[in-house]
Amino acid sequence: MLGCLLGSVVGDALGVPVEFRSREQLSADPVTGVRGHGTYDQPPGTWSDDSSLLLATADSLIHNGYDPPDMMARFLTWLQGQAYTPHGKVFDIGIATRSAILRYSQGAPAGEWGGREERDNGNGSLMRIAPLSLFTRALSPAEIVRCSMEVSGLTHAHPRSQLCCAYFSLLLPLALLGWPLERAMSQASRHLAPFVPEAERGPLARILDGSVVEAPVSEIRGSGYVVHCLEASLWCAANEPSYERAVLAAINLGEDTDTTAAVTGALTGAMYGRRAIPEAWLRALASREYVEGVCERLVDRIDEEMPRR
Ligand SMILES: [Mg+2]
Numbered sequence: 076m077l078g079c080l081l082g083s084v085v086g087d088a089l090g091v092p093v094e095f096r097s098r099e100q101l102s103a104d105p106v107t108g109v110r111g112h113g114t115y116d117q118p119p120g121t122w123s124d125d126s127s128l129l130l131a132t133a134d135s136l137i138h139n140g141y142d143p144p145d146m147m148a149r150f151l152t153w154l155q156g157q158a159y160t161p162h163g164k165v166f167d168i169g170i171a172t173r174s175a176i177l178r179y180s181q182g183a184p185a186g187e188w189g190g191r192e193e194r195d196n197g198n199g200s201l202m203r204i205a206p207l208s209l210f211t212r213a214l215s216p217a218e219i220v221r222c223s224m225e226v227s228g229l230t231h232a233h234p235r236s237q238l239c240c241a242y243f244s245l246l247l248p249l250a251l252l253g254w255p256l257e258r259a260m261s262q263a264s265r266h267l268a269p270f271v272p273e274a275e276r277g278p279l280a281r282i283l284d285g286s287v288v289e290a291p292v293s294e295i296r297g298s299g300y301v302v303h304c305l306e307a308s309l310w311c312a313a314n315e316p317s318y319e320r321a322v323l324a325a326i327n328l329g330e331d332t333d334t335t336a337a338v339t340g341a342l343t344g345a346m347y348g349r350r351a352i353p354e355a356w357l358r359a360l361a362s363r364e365y366v367e368g369v370c371e372r373l374v375d376r377i378d379e380e381m382p383r384r
Pocket residue numbers: 123124125167333334
């Protein structure tokens with residue numbers, strides 16, 4: 076489980092300096108390890124909103140168990156620059172996430188925080204769902220789906236974003252158990268199927284039937300659209316032989332490099348474990364002890380809870 080959480084933060088940090096670069100730019104100058112500066116002029120190892128929201132979610136689970144409004148309260152303290160940042164500053168935030176947190180802070184009722192329009196399907200809930208996936212891993216598939224959809228909905232309440240989160244939450248526990256990826260994908264898909272409305276079967280088709288892993292790279296995008304992000308992460312995990320290679324491949328797809336790498340890092344971190352993360356990448360991580368502390372506390376909390384569920 077530690078590999079999954081740290082793998083996500085490390086992937087985010089590696090992708091930050093080249094966020095928004097095109098695939099063409101990156102193929103001329105591919106990322107091969109830790110860099111600094113670039114897009115946001117941050118020091119090497121700086122992680123972004125992806126990890127901030129993942130850590131806030133983890134912290135909420137550690138202190139309060141399953142309590143979605145408490146997660147939202149913590150997202151607000153992050154947005155206000157009071158917690159969950161590597162250097163005390165918020166330098167990157169998705170539009171849908173910002174709008175949702177602002178609605179929350181203005182007193183809107185819980186059902187109205189997350190955007191529900193088709194254009195609200197960015198990858199902003201998928202990038203922070205891993206701690207919840209780990210926390211709910213011993214529950215029934217239907218409960219996993221319900222919790223993931225609710226937690227996605229804090230900021231991303233369109234069914235497409237919610238279903239991508241639910242799929243990922245069904246998949247991660249199987250990856251942790253060492254299932255081969257394609258078998259885990261088909262099991263996750265089978266468990267998700269009863270919850271997929273007709274209108275979402277088309278957009279999610281390549282994920283649900285597993286065919287995305289066989290697509291040529293020209294048909295894989297690293298954009299901020301939640302379906303692109305999940306497809307790209309599955310593709311990198313399936314077509315690269317290690318955590319390290321999958322995360323670099325995710326970044327070098329271009330566009331939303333930090334988030335594609337964060338989601339790919341969570342999945343391949345779960346598949347290959349903590350020791351597959353290059354030590355040099357962990358060493359470079361900003362506020363490394365803090366990040367590791369939060370991740371370790373969540374893993375301890377889950378281990379304590381497991382026998383009771
Ligand atoms: Mg980011």
